[in-house]
Amino acid sequence: MKSEFFYKYPKTLLNKGTGFLADYTHSLNPYTGCSFACSYCYVRQMPVSTFRKKEWGTWIDIKKEAANLLRKELKRAKSKGKVTIFMSSSTDPYQPIEHKEKVTRSLLEVMVEEPPDFLFIQTRSPLVGRDIDLLLSLEERVRVSMTIETDREDIRKHFTPHAPPIQARLQTLQLLADAGVPTQTTIAPLLPSSEEFPKKLIKLVDRICIDDYFMGDGSGGRRTRNLGIESLYQELNVGEWYDPTAYQLVYDRFKRVFPGDQVLLSQKGFAPY
């Protein structure tokens, strides 16, 4: 998606982990806004988006001086106790502008110098593979969670036309796994997928998180209803997948291929590991 870019000097970077992220001490967003512009993105309904009055995905704030700020905040937070960070809750840290701006990479460099107890990186972008050198320096203190909502490229294109192709995400998982970076796949929000989906992941990851709008949009599915996402299902005649019980089919498919304790639901699948 074509986006406008703005440089901003934030006052703070680390935010307290609350609600869905209560298992973390902090959340960290290198950018505000996200050019992947997923149709179902729950951030569209949050104040950060609604106050802006421009379509989600068309604007991105790039956080300047982020590394210096994080260095100070991380030192202070670590002096008070354990620090576990979720990056990111309301943007993708590896969206396309990261190629040029390298804000996320600069934050990782700080975390290599001053390691948190744990860092969880949530992305759907192959660009995370660029930072394998830094991820390896964090050893077991990091986990990369690659979002793959479906194994069907036609479905991916319908719901998230501006997001990276599924195949590129699978290849990146392979790259990370080969290098020895701890990984998982997050199927969230769960979209219609094939029976073959678990077999495509079994050699790549040892942890699967499954989540849907009803468990995971922070409002019992209300935010997603307000976005009118159900119509996207109807356009493809897959309305039965927009249902609070639809996750069960995918959950059972994965449990037949993965050990039971490696398939987790909703918040548990995002928890520090």
Ligand code: SF4
């Ligand atoms: S990648 Fe994440 S933050 Fe970005 S639009 Fe999609 S769901 Fe929202």
